[in-house]
Amino acid sequence: MLKVPEEYRVKSGQLASTAEIGNNGCFLVPFESYTFTVIVSDGMDWDHVSVSLNNRTPNWKEMCFIKELFFGKDDCVVQYHPSEGEYVNNHEHCLHLWKSQKVDMPVPPSILVGIK
Numbered sequence: 001m002l003k004v005p006e007e008y009r010v011k012s013g014q015l016a017s018t019a020e021i022g023n024n025g026c027f028l029v030p031f032e033s034y035t036f037t038v039i040v041s042d043g044m045d046w047d048h049v050s051v052s053l054n055n056r057t058p059n060w061k062e063m064c065f066i067k068e069l070f071f072g073k074d075d076c077v078v079q080y081h082p083s084e085g086e087y088v089n090n091h092e093h094c095l096h097l098w099k100s101q102k103v104d105m106p107v108p109p110s111i112l113v114g115i116k
Contacts, residue, residue, distance in 0.1 A: 001072055002047035002099065004040055005029070015039075023047070031065055038066065045101045047071070052094035067097055076105045 008027040010016055017025030027038040036058065039050045049070045051058050058066070063079075071077055077099045099105070110116060 001075065002040070002042055002049075002070060003072075005069055008038075029066065029069065031062060034062075036062070036066065038070070040070065042101070047077075047099040047101060049077075049097040050091075050094050051097070052091050054093065057093045058095055063095060063097070070097070071099065075099060076107055078105055 002023050004023050004025065004027065006019055008029045009019070010026040010028060011018065015026035023040055023042045025040060027040065029036045029038050034053060037052050041048045049066065051063065051066050067075075067077055077097045079095060080098060
């Protein structure tokens with residue numbers, strides 16, 4: 001289930017929002033020596049979290065941190081690789097996490113990834 005850390009919500013300036021609009025908004029999230037810009041929305045039956053840094057793309061460890069901050073440990077969220085005709089790239093160093101609000105995401109058996 002999507003959740004937002006209110007302490008990191010941007011409350012002034014162009015990307016400002018308040019808790020009154022729910023999970024939607026921009027959040028500046030510190031992690032180690034970086035601060036992520038995270039934009040969250042929950043419209044059209046999808047929970048969406050975009051994560052970016054100014055100078056590089058977030059790595060696996062950082063995306064795991066963001067996933068657990070904005071979703072539950074037992075939630076399955078995905079990063080899509082759409083067909084080329086559907087590409088949208090508004091920020092060179094941005095990745096997206098998605099979770100359907102209507103259906104559980106299918107997940108392959110873990111043995112197909114490797115041995116636990």
